[in-house]
Amino acid sequence: MTTAHAAAAVPVMLDLRAHRKVPGSPDGYMALWELLEPVLVTLDPRSGPRVRLDLGEEGEVGVWFLSPATAPVPFSAATPFAVRGVLEPPRVRYVCDTCRASGTTTYAPFTCTGCGTKERPGRVCDAHAVFLEGSLRASCVRHEPTCRCGRPGRGWCGGPRCRSGRAWCDDHLVPHPGDASLAYCVDCHADRFPACERPGCPATGHIRCEHLGLDDARACGRRVCGEHVMRWQIYGARSKGLALCGRHHRDLRGSAPEALVALVVAGTVARSQARRGNRSGGRRAAFLPRIGIVRHIFINTCQRVLDMGAVDALFVRLQDDLRRRGGRDGGNLVQTALRLLDEQAASRREDVQRFRDSHEEGRGHFARLRTLLQQSGKHELADAVTFSDYRRKSNILFVRVPQDMRSRFIGTGGAVVQELRTRLGINIQLERE
Numbered sequence: 011m012t013t014a015h016a017a018a019a020v021p022v023m024l025d026l027r028a029h030r031k032v033p034g035s036p037d038g039y040m041a042l043w044e045l046l047e048p049v050l051v052t053l054d055p056r057s058g059p060r061v062r063l064d065l066g067e068e069g070e071v072g073v074w075f076l077s078p079a080t081a082p083v084p085f086s087a088a089t090p091f092a093v094r095g096v097l098e099p100p101r102v103r104y105v106c107d108t109c110r111a112s113g114t115t116t117y118a119p120f121t122c123t124g125c126g127t128k129e130r131p132g133r134v135c136d137a138h139a140v141f142l143e144g145s146l147r148a149s150c151v152r153h154e155p156t157c158r159c160g161r162p163g164r165g166w167c168g169g170p171r172c173r174s175g176r177a178w179c180d181d182h183l184v185p186h187p188g189d190a191s192l193a194y195c196v197d198c199h200a201d202r203f204p205a206c207e208r209p210g211c212p213a214t215g216h217i218r219c220e221h222l223g224l225d226d227a228r229a230c231g232r233r234v235c236g237e238h239v240m241r242w243q244i245y246g247a248r249s250k251g252l253a254l255c256g257r258h259h260r261d262l263r264g265s266a267p268e269a270l271v272a273l274v275v276a277g278t279v280a281r282s283q284a285r286r287g288n289r290s291g292g293r294r295a296a297f298l299p300r301i302g303i304v305r306h307i308f309i310n311t312c313q314r315v316l317d318m319g320a321v322d323a324l325f326v327r328l329q330d331d332l333r334r335r336g337g338r339d340g341g342n343l344v345q346t347a348l349r350l351l352d353e354q355a356a357s358r359r360e361d362v363q364r365f366r367d368s369h370e371e372g373r374g375h376f377a378r379l380r381t382l383l384q385q386s387g388k389h390e391l392a393d394a395v396t397f398s399d400y401r402r403k404s405n406i407l408f409v410r411v412p413q414d415m416r417s418r419f420i421g422t423g424g425a426v427v428q429e430l431r432t433r434l435g436i437n438i439q440l441e442r443e
């Protein structure tokens with residue numbers, strides 16, 4: 011075969027569409043030609059311009075004589091041929107790399123990142139694809155994923171750290187607590203199903219401690235289960251209070267009112283920021299509680315009875331403090347805190363005024379209460395009971411009674427306090443101590 015001296019050469023075209031081993035290189039074509047040439051020289055192109063040569067296992071090769079009329083008769087071993095073109099079988103666009111390595115061409119619908127290059131993953135056919143639990147990611151048998159420990163992978167971890175991109179062995183997969191068909195690696199499992207902070211509690215700590223100081227970068231975040239979470243009811247009885255871990259809940263008792271106000275504000279800031287991100291998460295309060303509630307928070311958590319003016323003053327002081335800071339390092343938290351405090355300011359003024367008004371009225375009820383106690387000979391009780399609060403709207407007088415006298419004040423089956431209620435025509439409640 012030669013391509014020189016075109017005038018003398020016999021032009022042919024090779025049809026390899028039915029040939030199973032299409033040469034991949036010039037050397038391959040030379041080898042094929044050496045198979046064809048001994049048969050070709052025995053042919054007469056004028057008896058048929060297209061012939062098919064049977065190569066057995068390897069299929070057929072068609073030879074088309076492009077100019078039969080000008081071919082020498084007969085051919086001889088010295089006849090030069092010129093291959094003008096080759097018809098190749100249509101290529102399978104995605105070929106299985108494993109099949110190709112053994113010399114066959116198979117359509118490969120899956121990719122194997124181990125085959126091919128980083129930019130262009132290799133391909134793998136149905137027969138050679140390996141799937142692990144947890145993902146439809148395939149790999150070829152040669153690149154079957156292994157666990158970090160070196161053992162064959164059994165499943166992909168769909169957890170937040172791995173996102174189905176890492177395979178783990180049986181020993182390193184932890185099943186989903188409620189769905190045995192899902193599994194996670196140890197770290198992702200710990201992220202997704204964190205243990206409750208209470209030692210020995212088998213439940214998942216779904217709830218994060220919301221304790222946040224105004225100087226903290228983030229909330230405590232310690233995980234607590236639904237049963238062990240402590241709710242600091244700072245938004246009244248109808249809204250879920252701040253979730254606290256055991257330690258932070260215990261800390262509340264020893265905290266000063268100033269510190270508690272800062273916690274209320276920071277915790278509410280965090281909620282309002284979280285809410286903006288996720289509007290569907292709706293039912294948690296994201297506005298500051300009214301100061302009447304805050305006043306009761308002080309009574310219940312740190313046993314401090316402040317009047318409303320004093321509670322209001324705490325908020326005003328915090329607001330001033332944040333404004334000064336806001337100019338310097340006005341972080342997001344500070345800005346949001348100032349916004350919430352501004353929104354709360356009008357209701358604070360209102361509450362202080364209403365408190366003063368009803369305080370007068372409450373003081374009157376309280377004086378009558380004392381008188382009644384004295385008249386019935388309960389002088390010790392009359393001296394010990396102190397005024398706490400009066401709610402005009404609900405007609406409730408809150409009083410404080412020392413621990414060791416509470417049962418006397420209440421009486422058997424509540425008889426004493428009930429009688430006082432009836433005679434005064436108001437509801438009397440003892441502050442929780």
Ligand SMILES: [Zn+2]
Pocket residue numbers: 106107108109110116134135136137138
């Ligand atoms: Zn294959």
Ligand SMILES: [Zn+2]
Pocket residue numbers: 122123124125132149150151152153
């Ligand atoms: Zn592979």
Ligand SMILES: [Zn+2]
Pocket residue numbers: 167168169170171172173176194195196197198199
């Ligand atoms: Zn993982």
Ligand SMILES: [Zn+2]
Pocket residue numbers: 157158159160161178179180181182
């Ligand atoms: Zn492993």
Ligand SMILES: [Zn+2]
Pocket residue numbers: 206207208211212213234235236237238
């Ligand atoms: Zn628990």
Ligand SMILES: [Zn+2]
Pocket residue numbers: 219220221230231232254255256257258
């Ligand atoms: Zn905490």
